[in-house]
Amino acid sequence: MxxxxxxxxxxxxxxxxxxxxxxxxxxxxxxxxxxxxxxxxxxxxxxxxxxxxxxxxxxxxxxxxxxxxxxxxxxxxxxxxxxxxxxxQPSAPPPFDLYRPVVSAALPTVLDHAPVALRHPMLRAPLEISAASVAGFREALDRLGFTEIHTPKIVGSATESGANVFGIDYFGRPAYLAQSPQFYKQAMVGVFERVYEVGPVFRAEPHDTVRHLAQYTSLDAELGFVRDHRDVMAVLREAVAGMLESVRRRAPGALDLLGVMLPEVPAEIPAVHFSEAQRLTSSSEPDLSPEQERWLSEWALKEHGSEFLFVTGYPMAKRPFYTHPDPARPGYSNGFDLLFRGLELVTGGQRLHRYDDYVRALAARGEGTQAYEGYLQAFRYGMPPHGGFALGLERWTARLTGAANIRQTTAFPRDLHRLSP
Amino acid sequence: MxxxxxxxxxxxxxxxxxxxxxxxxxxxxxxxxxxxxxxxxxxxxxxxxxxxxxxxxxxxxxxxxxxxxxxxxxxxxxxxxxxxxxxxQPSAPPPFDLYRPVVSAALPTVLDHAPVALRHPMLRAPLEISAASVAGFREALDRLGFTEIHTPKIVGSATESGANVFGIDYFGRPAYLAQSPQFYKQAMVGVFERVYEVGPVFRAEPHDTVRHLAQYTSLDAELGFVRDHRDVMAVLREAVAGMLESVRRRAPGALDLLGVMLPEVPAEIPAVHFSEAQRLTSSSEPDLSPEQERWLSEWALKEHGSEFLFVTGYPMAKRPFYTHPDPARPGYSNGFDLLFRGLELVTGGQRLHRYDDYVRALAARGEGTQAYEGYLQAFRYGMPPHGGFALGLERWTARLTGAANIRQTTAFPRDLHRLSP
Structure with missing residues (x-):
């Protein structure tokens, strides 16, 4: 060296x-x-x-x-x-001055020149925070007995959501890029009980917004032998606390540079049931609007002194078919979202774990089991009560750093228009 | 819980x-x-x-x-x-007995039933060793000041090798699945000096063999301010030692169960120049055959007591265009392979770092710079001497565990014929 x-x-x-x-x-x-x-x-x-x-x-x-x-x-x-x-020696001067405290170039120019633009300390800092966050996520889950997995990004059917999938030519057969490791991480609960994966997921998102990417890094976890979704929420609390602790320890310079104040994670993050959230926001819609999410976040800060808030019990109709219902409240689920600084940061919940329940849930949505055969195997052969969550790394970094555009939190973003560098 | x-x-x-x-x-x-x-x-x-x-x-x-x-x-x-x-309760008995010491079902049957088959301790064990290996890789490189990165898996041109890429429909435009993070990790040396990525790579491999997968997990590292490829080899040595130490510590049960003897990593892994390897194996071919690799591995064990052997200085003609030549020996490169137990496990080397050298190297292969514009940006604006390596996780696990087929080292393999589960 x-x-x-x-x-x-x-x-x-x-x-x-x-x-x-x-x-x-x-x-x-x-x-x-x-x-x-x-x-x-x-x-x-x-x-x-x-x-x-x-x-x-x-x-x-x-x-x-x-x-x-x-x-x-x-x-x-x-x-x-x-x-x-x-x-x-450089063979050309940089497209903009990297020594100035702040980059004044417009975002598209910055993104077009990412290999050099990211050398700017202010543009590099979010990536340092991102790397430290992932390290903390793994550390927290490793301590809790989780095993890391790597699952297929090429799948044979577009079953999980159906919409917004990228098609690929797989040796002459149609295939798709995975939108999440959901089915695989659930199956692996049958093997390791507690698993996580950090990897790319793909959404053919046709909207050009400041919050959407066509590829992002998903932090996924799933665990068995839970009583209900509250056990999943407790693990998520540990993961988030571990991420923040790691950022504090590994990326103090980046935090200073960006003037980031890290949030405290309460020992128990406050939780509000969806029906109560509706009452608080005087709404009767089956989902929360971005405006309601912001209001609830502010309410949690005022009422509980917390920048984090769980909303639990989302209506079954608004959650995917594998969601476990709330046994005590028909129509409501054991699903939750974690709000952070006004925005949904994590989606999670308890899943169905009995084969017959899956068959019924699919039938209720007018679907057969055929497209789900591989997935349903896990449940056919005995699965414990389980649940999990998924956290988008770029969205997390954007909320922490206050980035106005999610494209500022990943080195080489992919979106509707952008395929290079 | x-x-x-x-x-x-x-x-x-x-x-x-x-x-x-x-x-x-x-x-x-x-x-x-x-x-x-x-x-x-x-x-x-x-x-x-x-x-x-x-x-x-x-x-x-x-x-x-x-x-x-x-x-x-x-x-x-x-x-x-x-x-x-x-x-x-399971709704059906498993397709084969999971309680028997060894699974007697044929591999395709096992793979078709992966969600339940992987519950067998013998089939789960390679995945435990794989997870422990990755944790050790990260630990070793974190200690050496590396930063973790996440790079695009969807790319706009099939430039790196041209062959065996999967095409995808990207919002109506043609795009491709990345075969490696090579270009991106090099660019990120300009930002963080030392980077690694653990992620999926994709090869539309048309051969149906026991060693090829269409998706595998690549452990990639790249570092700047090296004198030459030997500095890269020294870091690789630390990474491999870290992986083995982690497997020993985190997966002792899996090692016992599979009867795996872990190799020792010499403080300095023996290295032989390609021309010497040719002489030893009485060959004049510009590349090493699998048989020669096996012979050289046995030779290293006999001569140096090492299960690892570096072969350095591969002919430039057989290495990618970004390979740095050996300044002292025309025609030979600063590229290397790491052989382990008879097989190439890692490919790496020093890369070109001057913009003009890239332009010349591409021209010499009859290519212009246009398809490489994003990549070449990094070099246009000043890059240090650097190099790196890539290690295939499944191949590593297969060599460690003695798995006859690489499909036994990943949960849900993808190959020419297999797209589910």
Whole structure:
């Protein structure tokens, strides 16, 4: 490896001659002195040179110098008497200045130039928060005895929702990109009892909005031997707390840079039944509107001091066929949503677990079992009461960072119009 | 949660009355006594009952009983005076007996019934080893300052290899399933310096063999500021050692059950140059045959006591266009393969990092830059010397466990003929 210290380690080498390596973030020539700011994965380092030519921005350089205190330097230390070696020269200047505190280019321009735009610390930060979140999700579930699975992204039938699926040519046969690992994670409860998967899911979403992507990363979990959906909610609470703890620990720089205040997760997240949510918002619709979700979030913050709120018991008619009904309240389900800062963040619930219940549920929706044979196998051979949830990583990151557009939370977004880079 | 102890915790509760929960693995009625073996995610528990009717195999049950020593019981403890509650009844007997030590059904039958077949401890074990391997991969790279990324699985052009891609209908436009995250992970070296991704890749592999899948899980890493490919090999060594350490720690039961002996990873894995490999195997072909790979693996074990062997310097003609040449030996590359137990397990190497070199490399293969515009952006704006590798998770698990067919190492394989379950 190129022998180097990272920008963040500079203070540990005060007075020593060290080598740093990275990209020229900015160069500034004054009358008698020049400054070269070098960006590496840990931060910025300022090198102070005699006036003269300096390599242009985004050059890849190695700079050997003596570590000295510098009151104007990032972190309080800088390199003096630098020797600069250029490892790679850019063949063009960047499409916009990466050294400015904020990128002023319009989002489409930024996205068209993602490989270089994401080098900007502000644009990179959401991805750091995203990576830290996923690590925390896994850690929390690993502690609870979950096993990681990898399931097919190519499926033979478009059964789960029917709409918005991408068709693929599978060796001359029609096939589809999976919209979720729902059926597979349920089947794997029969094998491991508790499973999770972090992977891409695909929605041929025909709407061009700030909240929809054609591919996103779904954080899925499913667990058996639950009493009802409340056990699933308790596990989700642990997962979310683990994600936030991990972000706090792994991405403090990104949080600072974006000015993000992380929410507290109450030991028990407040929950309101759907019928009560309707009463509170004076509604009789069978689903909650975005406006109602915002209102309920504000209410939870006022009433319970919580930025998170569970809404439980959504009407069966609005939930997928595998949803477990509430045994005590006909028409209502053991399904829930988790609202966070005004928006639905997670959908989950208890599922049916008896084969006969599946046959009945499908018949009630006018469907036979044929398209579901592989899925129904799990239930034919004995399945425990179980449930689970799915959390969209990009939506999570957008809510945490306050990103106005979900495209700012993933490196190379895919949407109705965008297929590159 | 259903209040229960796991089979593996039984010894800690000797003399107490406890509840276990799981599937009826087997029932046996003798003249005056019956045995009920219950399977949960941690193992098996035997309950000893008075003779009488017992729920059939794969019923989901809760059994409350007193923990007593039992010389015939798995783990040395069993439940006596059991009360059995059935949580879910199977609606059919399993397609083959899950309680037998080995599954005798043919592989296609097993795969057709994956949701129930994978409950067999022998068939589940490779998936436990696979999950533990991935956790170890991430741990090792996290320690080395890598950042996890998620990249598009839908791409606009079939550029990387051209052949064996799945076509998809992307909102009426042609698109393709990504064969690897190669271009994206390289671009992200410009952002995070060190990145990895664990995700599905897709190959429209027209051959029906024991080694090919249409979807597999690729463990990809890429890092910048390397001197050459040897720095990449050193990181790969750490990743492999981390994977094995994690399997040892997280999946000891699966290793026992399958009788797997884990390999030792030498502090430095032996390496042989391609030209030397040719000399050793008396060959002049520009690539290694499977037979040569086997021979070289045996040679490494004999000569170096290592089950791992790097072959370095593959001819440029046999490597992709982004491969960095060996500056000292024209025609040879800074690419490598890692052989493990007779088979290529990992491909990697140093990549080109200068924009002009890419333009030249593409021209030399008779290609323009147009189809690569998004990719080449990263290099246009300054990229450090870098390299990386890709390891196929299923192939790794197959080599570790000695699985005869790669389909035994993934829950729901996809191949030329198989699209369900």
């Amino acid at each position: 190129i022998s180097r210290v990272l920008s963040a380690e500079l203070a540990e080498h005060a007075g020593q001659r060290v080598t740093i390596a990275g990209w020229v973030h900015r160069r500034r020539r004054l009358k008698s002195v020049s400054f070269l700011i070098v960006r590496d994965r840990s931060g910025l380092t300022q090198a102070v040179a005699a006036s003269g030519d300096l390599p242009p921005e985004e050059s890849v350089v190695q700079v050997t110098g003596t570590v000295a205190t510098g009151s104007q330097a990032p972190g309080g230390y800088e390199l003096v008497s630098p020797e600069i070696e250029v490892l790679a | 259903i209040s229960r102890v796991l089979s593996a915790e039984l010894a800690e509760h000797a003399g107490q009355r406890v509840t276990i929960a799981g599937w009826v693995h087997r029932r046996r009625r003798l003249k005056s006594v019956s045995f009920l073996i219950v399977r949960d995610r941690s193992g098996l528990t035997q309950a000893v009952a008075a003779s009488g009717d017992l729920p059939p195999e794969e019923s989901v049950v809760q059994v409350t009983g007193t923990v007593a020593t039992g010389s015939q019981a798995p783990g040395g403890y069993e439940l006596v005076s059991p009360e059995i509650e059935v949580l879910a």
